[in-house]
Amino acid sequence: MNVRPMLSRLAACTVLLAAAIGAQAAPTVSGRQLSVGAADVQQYLDGSFPRTQDALGGLIVMTMSHPQLALPQGNRLDLGFDVALGTAGSAPAPLGKVKLSSGLRYDAQTQGFHLEQPTVDDFTPANNGGKLDSRTRGLLNAWLDDYARREPIYRIDPSVAAVLGALQVQSAQVENGKLVVNFNQDLGKLIPAGVLGR
Template structure:
């Protein structure tokens, strides 16, 4: 067997796997509400991390990775992340895991769900006796504010988002283990059934 057909098959297989992993599940639409399940949001987050936050002109770098989403009963989602710190270009040292809670907003410009007023609730140190010092907490809060403003925790497929046009967003919330946005019009007539997850 020649090497070229084998390499071609390997490349095609890798491309198919990448396409399957990158495929975005369709949202569910009921009347004026569009919702996305926790598993789909987790998949989006997995592809969006790790993320870095520089400070002091690059002398410090905070790395956040391994996002873990939970959508408990109530109006706030929970998100845990591993935190590591590197100084002066050195290797990052894992500090521990931060757990935050947040409300939810939908931004029509980014076509995505964003954190709304997130708060750091808990820090679980990687080593016994570890703690989140003031400098690291300040860096984390700066990153969190920027991330909540600019980056969605889930972005709608552009084909679906484009069909929503200039609809007005009435609310966004965590409900029944899903992220949900309510618009001012029924969505069923705007988005073809073949593009929906329901």
């Protein structure tokens, strides 16, 4: 009996299980406030990129990859990612790295934190002399608007979000290196013990 394939499968299952447990990292609750740390948000982003944006009926494809989150002091988050541009049928060529800043909102429909009014703050070209021309900037802004509207940068676990859905959101912001949402009721009384970190 060949043990090697069985050990390989066992190792793969262990890695998948660890990834699944890590992906379900619990937010922290304190009174009416629920917060998520930067490392958990980064892990979520790593799993949801790369992303693509088609333009001109698919003639141009823009790919965003390698997201890098920072939660500095203040009420806006920083997010950077690599941008590549390709035409239909061709491999995307690296364009550069985009850095943006954004406010934050919590959407009960998607059960997640979303970018709010993101702005492109900086662009570092992949090649000397490269630049973010007006057409590419327009594509990027269109993707950002769509992404901010539809896709969360972090989604709350459905079992927790089901409880939160009945509550009113009072505010969402970046605070002390975390994404924070404040509700109108004490969460500790509504969410079963052991579901959230404290």
